[in-house]
Amino acid sequence: MTNKVVVAGGGIGGLACALALARAGVEVDLLEQAAAFGEVGAGLQLGPNAVRVLHAWGLTEALYASAAFPEALHVRDAHSASPLGHLRLGAMSRAHYGQPYATLHRADLHGLLLEAVQHERRVHLHLDTRLAGYEEGPTRVNVTCENEATFEADALVGADGLWSRVRAEMLGAQPARVSGHLAYRGMVAAEDLPGVMREPLVTAWLGPHLHVVHYPVRRGEWFNVVAVVEGMLGRGHGGPPGSDPQSWTHEARQADLLAALGPVCQELKAMLDRVGEWKLWALNDRTPLASAAEHAKGRVALLGDAAHPLRPYLAQGAAMALEDAWTLGRLAETAGDAPDWPRLFARYAETRWQRNAQVQARSQRNGTIFHASGPLRWARNASMALLGESLIDNAWLYSGPPEPV
Template sequence: MSNLPIIIAGGGIGGLAAACGLARKGIASVVVEQAAVLGEIGAGIQIGPNAFHCFDYLGVGDDARAKAVYIDALRLMDAQTGEDITQIPLDDNFRARFKNPYAVVHRADLHRTLLDFCEASPLVEIRTNHTVTGYSRNGGTATLHLRDHGDITGRAIIGAEGLRSPIRGQMIGDGEPRVSGHTTYRSVIPTKQMPEDLRWNAATLWAGPKCHIVHYPLKGGSVFNLVVTYHRDVKEPIAGKPVSKAEVSQGFEHIAPVARQIIEHGDNWKLWVLCDRDPISNWIDGRVALLGDAAHPMLQYFAQGACMAMEDAVCLSHCFEHYDDDEVALQEYQKMRLVRTARVQMNSRLIGEYIYHPDDAKAAVRNHVMSGMSPDDWCNQLAWLYGSNGLEN
């Protein structure tokens, strides 16, 4: 075991979570981030009980709970008819089953929670304005190569730079991510701007043919997060582009007015084109490993991208604590995470096709099956996912 720190490339949720987990085990790390200022773009994210299991392991449970908004249900609506399909109550029974709640939080607030821990820890060093160009392995160490800065050598390197990770590019060489063609528009509005009859304390999904709408409260209920998605067959990736309300509403003529009005109440819409990659069977190269979206980028439909990155961080820190040989630790980390994350990647695609966006007979089957499920049925279906922090599968 080396006295050198572990080098973490990427200061997003996954990278900071890894630094938190390692610090909790007494292991030093250096986090390098390309941006000049650490922060998170985007808006709200949903965090299942498995995320709260991770918060506790990483030492940020109290702060994360203070910033979360605790919703009453996951609510699925038929966007064409405006009718309820099913609800999953997130009540005391749900919490008792999974030992933690389901909640929503602003992405920036979650990032801030992890960053506060890292900034307060003497075992975490953060360097911004550092652009990764690659890595090399040097026997018992690994070296991160940077543009316009000197190389950094550590006992291991964790690539957590997201969908287009340079470390993944060197390690795997699988080129550009898969463009799904699904275009997502996001807006955050004051609660008073949300239609009064839709101010539900729920994560609500309006599912329709080739499209869906999601909304839920954030920041103590003072704002609503709006997400509108349409399968426009876009071929090129786009991230955070401002667009007009007219563009967002294109193709929603077949959607019930009660759902369609949500688009009209949104402001300052921004566009993302969703991308992912196929699951892979290897994320490590000696003392170099991938984490989060760099290892297993997934579509948004399972609401598990950030949760999986935090589970990776839990597992990574666990393995470094329990194995003296760092290369063996990384091999065990991969072994523990590979099947679970691939399952979530694959299910995210399937959920998008068969729950979020089906039409005609497929939609009828969805409505029939899901409307007949009880709260216990839902808990049984989700037990494999929500009952773990990444150490138990």
């Protein structure tokens, strides 16, 4: 009797899934379409829920070697620089949730997961191998790839992102939803910033139809900067946003960003001016999950962005992928040497779908609140002033992940 799973996708979610399943005694064939493992992007934030997963996998030391741990989140007005809200992180996060709030470069998280996976003898890595399709039988799943490689396994996990081929076969073709928001991303060396701007903080600047976030990464040696504005990519960028999943990042001009932002306060402008190079993403997502059937079906399951792509306004994209993987690992641990994979995946879907749908919906709502103008902007500012940290904290989220049902 074999116990093997194919995981499609070698990003953060795919590596996390392979690691969790291998630790539970499952053989894994991990398929990565690129010629080398790597991660596109800049920084990301990991709430205590995600750090809890990494701790459970014994990766705390690796995380501390590459991450920064901000002391607080400051919310400010992008135009006036006035403080709007504040949330203590650091020691307060450890006291409330047992784990810190971390910020790090995407490549560093990907790298520490890859190193952990490479030490697992049950994981077999296949580069230049992109899933073309699959056939599900009564007891097996047969996977075919573009390079003509074939794999036979007990189950398949699609961790192949927003443009997932596994999802398309499992649920049918469903176009992604264009948000109309553009994200400019860049990095600044801490040594190039004035002392006051090097403080270990997550700072969110809010303005009508825009927001900017910056925070330390790589042990505080760099700062990640993300500016989100409302607009669409023009034809000069090669077609509609997301039309080519292989080219989802574009060179961006600072002049375009500053024109989209309009007049901003001096402190924010100083941070933006120090970014040497900008990359541009068009933000796409899908409607929130409506049922467990959208997360898994028979011997096939979806994980991370393949199941529930998120807008970045709750900083939980990577975290939800890690939680998905952790849940699969927990279920596989208790399933014995010959899991009933359809039953296991059904439990996984029941555990995950409502939480992921809530995070999707909350992320979308936050985008509306962040970019508010008029009466909604006034109500947002008044609420943060009145309710303080209780409005910004997310105990329901940071206390996770929930145990499998």
